[in-house]
Amino acid sequence: MLYNKCTQVDKQTWLSTALTNLETCQTGFVELGVYDNLLPLMSNNVSKLISNTLSLNKVTYKPPSFKDGFPFWVKPGDRKLLQTPPPASQANIVVAKDGSGNFKTIKEAVTAASKRLGGM
Incomplete structure (x- = not known):
């Protein structure tokens, strides 16, 4: 129950x-x-x-117990996932008001993306 x-x-x-x-x-x-x-x-x-x-x-209050730096309830597979470094990300586009990026406004970037995907 x-x-x-x-x-x-x-x-x-x-x-x-x-x-x-x-x-x-x-x-x-x-x-x-x-x-x-x-x-x-x-x-x-x-x-x-x-x-x-x-x-x-x-x-x-009972302080949580830890194993290898993680709370006891985090499973080994999840620990491995949490320890994996995030993939290096690289921006596809840059929005910068000063003109140093691909677009000056978010609206311009969204409009361009929409056109690329066959939208508007």
């Missing part, structure tokens, strides 16, 4: 997210000017309950 795999940190994250979502909705209602209409439907008790539950659900 899924709930057996839930950690205290997961619970803390979900509760924090729920509280943030509630506050975001309340802020949105105020900005839209409909808060007064929804006030009877929205109870501050919900945010108080979530806040209380967050304070009761104490999570002891």
Whole structure:
């Protein structure tokens, strides 16, 4: 069952997210000017309950364990991928306002690219 795999940190994250979502909705209602209409439907008790539950659900900080400079949850194949240097990139075109590149504006570059690809 899924709930057996839930950690205290997961619970803390979900509760924090729920509280943030509630506050975001309340802020949105105020900005839209409909808060007064929804006030009877929205109870501050919900945010108080979530806040209380967050304070009761104490999570002891445990520093992450590392292996070869990576957190334990990063798989060996992913470590190898992360250690691979990025390929050297070379710009196909340069946009420079001073005229030192291929184009002076982004619009010119986009228009030229569109024409090359058979667009506009």
